[in-house]
Every structure is written in structure tokens, then in C-alpha cells.
Amino acid sequence: MQLVRGLHNLSPLPQGCVATIGNFDGVHLGHQAILARLHERAIELKVPSCVVIFEPQPREYFTPEQAPVRLTRLREKLELLAKAGVDRVVCLAFNRRLRELSAQAFIDQVLIQGLGIKHLEVGDDFRFGCDRAGDFDFLVDAGRINGFTVEAAKTVELDGMRISSTRIREALASGDLALANRMLGCPYALSGRVLHGQKLARQLGWPTANVQLKRHLPPMKGVYLVKVDIHGQTLGGVANIGLRPTVKGDGRPHLEVHLLEYAGDLYGQHLTVVFHRKLRDEQRFASLEALKAAIDADVAAARAYWLGQPLDEI
Ligand SMILES: Cc1cc2nc3c(=O)[nH]c(=O)nc-3n(C[C@H](O)[C@H](O)[C@H](O)COP(=O)(O)O)c2cc1C
Numbered sequence: 473m474q475l476v477r478g479l480h481n482l483s484p485l486p487q488g489c490v491a492t493i494g495n496f497d498g499v500h501l502g503h504q505a506i507l508a509r510l511h512e513r514a515i516e517l518k519v520p521s522c523v524v525i526f527e528p529q530p531r532e533y534f535t536p537e538q539a540p541v542r543l544t545r546l547r548e549k550l551e552l553l554a555k556a557g558v559d560r561v562v563c564l565a566f567n568r569r570l571r572e573l574s575a576q577a578f579i580d581q582v583l584i585q586g587l588g589i590k591h592l593e594v595g596d597d598f599r600f601g602c603d604r605a606g607d608f609d610f611l612v613d614a615g616r617i618n619g620f621t622v623e624a625a626k627t628v629e630l631d632g633m634r635i636s637s638t639r640i641r642e643a644l645a646s647g648d649l650a651l652a653n654r655m656l657g658c659p660y661a662l663s664g665r666v667l668h669g670q671k672l673a674r675q676l677g678w679p680t681a682n683v684q685l686k687r688h689l690p691p692m693k694g695v696y697l698v699k700v701d702i703h704g705q706t707l708g709g710v711a712n713i714g715l716r717p718t719v720k721g722d723g724r725p726h727l728e729v730h731l732l733e734y735a736g737d738l739y740g741q742h743l744t745v746v747f748h749r750k751l752r753d754e755q756r757f758a759s760l761e762a763l764k765a766a767i768d769a770d771v772a773a774a775r776a777y778w779l780g781q782p783l784d785e786i
């Protein structure tokens with residue numbers, strides 16, 4: 473999959489594509505349905521499939537303080553889009569220039585001159601252009617005049633409600649990992665590099681890999697049963713995401729993983745932690761002994777859950 477940053481880098485590319493536009497945060501089942509349809513249309517029209525995303529996401533640009541936490545960082549989103557068979561991602565800087573483009577100018581400059589679009593696939597609620605003035609009907613009219621087709625993807629629902637990134641964030645925040653995973657179509661995962669921690673976990677009896685979250689705030693907290701792939705081997709484990717209120721922390725959320733049946737050094741490695749089931753909320757314990765007893769019980773629960781199962785089939 474090719475990544476193109478900015479419209480100016482598109483011009484040397486061969487013209488023509490099928491495209492869709494959006495945030496695609498999480499690449500959930502609704503997104504996957506659009507991407508599957510896009511793939512079909514790309515094959516029919518013999519042009520590449522292209523996903524247009526924005527960095528920052530529009531809400532992060534307009535109201536940075538109130539913008540929701542992302543489900544996926546750019547790197548994770550690109551991996552998921554590649555897995556869905558997308559040929560090209562065009563990442564546009566969402567800035568003053570872009571936000572001031574009228575709906576007509578967006579069609580002319582981005583879709584026609586930039587992408588040379590042959591077919592556009594969007595959700596029927598899709599709106600675009602300055603003040604979100606452009607809608608589905610506007611696109612259909614523009615397509616008729618300029619020779620591209622526009623199709624509204626069928627809404628994908630779960631339990632009678634539309635799947636959306638917002639709904640997945642809400643499910644994760646309220647502790648309903650199972651619902652979030654059903655809407656994602658696969659277990660939720662977070663990835664990052666393993667950093668050195670305070671080395672306290674070893675004293676508690678359970679070494680943990682501290683996965684760097686950078687400025688990325690995870691959309692949930694708590695203790696989870698997780699799976700991690702290391703050098704082609706899948707290992708079960710238990711992870712905590714949170715502020716570690718029992719020990720004096722730095723006030724920032726941490727993701728720590730204890731892997732069962734692993735004794736090697738993971739510092740500096742990039743780990744993807746896959747969340748399968750929530751065990752409990754993070755708690756503030758009165759003493760380190762009480763914290764240790766709780767982690768002992770978490771590890772015992774993880775052993776009961778993971779060991780004896782063929783992990784790569786779960
Ligand atoms: C399975 C697991 C569960 C945890 N649960 C809690 C918890 O409920 N409350 C808490 O304050 N810290 C919890 N922690 C975090 C510990 O406080 C943390 O591992 C310890 O501070 C060591 O940090 P270090 O690796 O930076 O040395 C948990 C850690 C693990 C691995």
C-alpha cells in the first residue's frame with residue numbers, strides 16, 4: 473500500500489482511482505464494508521483503490537480539547553487499511569486552507585484534479601466542504617456532470633444500532649470490551665515500544681513490559697486478558713492500563729503487560745497488545761501487599777484462561 477502525503481504529491485501519479493473519504497478511526501465493521509465495496513469497484517474499473525484521510529482529524533483541528541481519544545494511531549490505522557486491501561492512502565493536512573474549501577472547490581481540487589476520481593464510495597451521512605455544506609446529493613450531481621459515479625454504502629448495524637468509532641469508544645470507556653470487539657470485527661489492539669519502567673513490578677513478583685503510549689491516551693482503563701506476538705510466537709498474558717494509583721506514578725496512563733511463559737528481554741521492541749477480555753477495574757490498594765495479592769489473582773486468572781489453549785487459533 474502506498475502512502476501519499478498532501479495533494480501536491482499526487483500529480484506525478486497515474487490518474488484515476490476509486491476513493492472513499494473519512495477518519496476511519498478503528499477501521500471497524502462499517503468501515504470494512506465500505507472498503508470491501510471499494511475493492512470490488514477498483515477491480516471492475518481497473519484502477520487503484522484510494523482512501524482519503526485527514527491529519528489531524530477535523531474535530532482535533534476545530535476543538536482540540538474536546539476531541540475524542542483515538543482508537544488507532546496513524547501507524548495502526550495504515551496497517552489495518554493495508555490489511556483491508558487498500559492500494560493507496562492519501563493523507564491530507566487538515567488546516568485552514570482545507571477547511572475553507574467550499575464543497576464545490578473540494579470536488580474540483582481534491583476529487584477531480586487531485587485524484588482523477590472514477591467512483592466515490594461514502595456513507596449516506598457523509599458531509600464535506602466548508603461548514604459541511606456538501607452532502608450525498610451534491611456529490612451525485614457533481615458526479616453526473618464530471619463523469620464519476622457515487623454510491624452510498626449500506627449502513628452496518630449491530631443490535632439495531634449503527635456501528636461508529638464513537639460507539640466503540642463509548643463501549644471501551646464503559647468497560648464493555650466484548651461489545652467494542654464485536655463492532656471492530658476483531659479484538660481491540662494497542663501497540664508501542666517497550667520502555668524501562670520503575671522496576672517495581674519485578675519486586676511485586678511479576679515482571680512487566682511497559683508499552684510506550686506517547687501522547688496517545690488509551691480509550692479505556694483496567695486489567696485485561698491479552699495476547700502478544702513475539703518473534704512469530706503467540707503468548708498469553710495479563711495487562712493493566714491506567715494511572716497505577718497505588719504507586720506514586722507520573723499522572724499519565726501506562727500500559728503494562730505480564731506475559732505468561734516468557735523470561736526474555738523485551739526492551740526496545742515494538743509490541744502489539746491484543747485485548748480479549750476485561751478482568752476488573754484498576755483500583756487503589758491500601759498497600760503494596762494488597763496490590764501484589766490482586767496481581768497474583770489476575771495472573772492466576774490469565775493462566776486459567778490462556779494455558780492449554782492453542783493461542784494462535786483464538
Ligand atoms: C495485571 C496487573 C494488574 C495491575 N493492577 C493494578 C491496580 O489495580 N492498581 C494499581 O495501582 N496498579 C496496578 N498495576 C500496576 C502496578 O502498580 C505496576 O505494575 C507497578 O507499579 C510496577 O510498575 P513498573 O513496571 O513501572 O515498575 C497492575 C499491574 C499489572 C501487571
Ligand SMILES: Nc1ncnc2c1ncn2[C@@H]1O[C@H](COP(=O)(O)OP(=O)(O)OP(=O)(O)O)[C@@H](O)[C@H]1O
Binds near residue numbers: 495497501629
Ligand atoms: N456503520 C457504518 N456503516 C456504513 N458506513 C459507515 C459506517 N460507519 C462509518 N461509515 C462510513 O465510513 C466512512 C468513514 O467514516 P468515519 O470514520 O468518518 O465515521 P464513523 O465511524 O461514524 O466515526 P465517528 O463516530 O467519529 O463519526 C464514511 O463514509 C462513513 O459514512
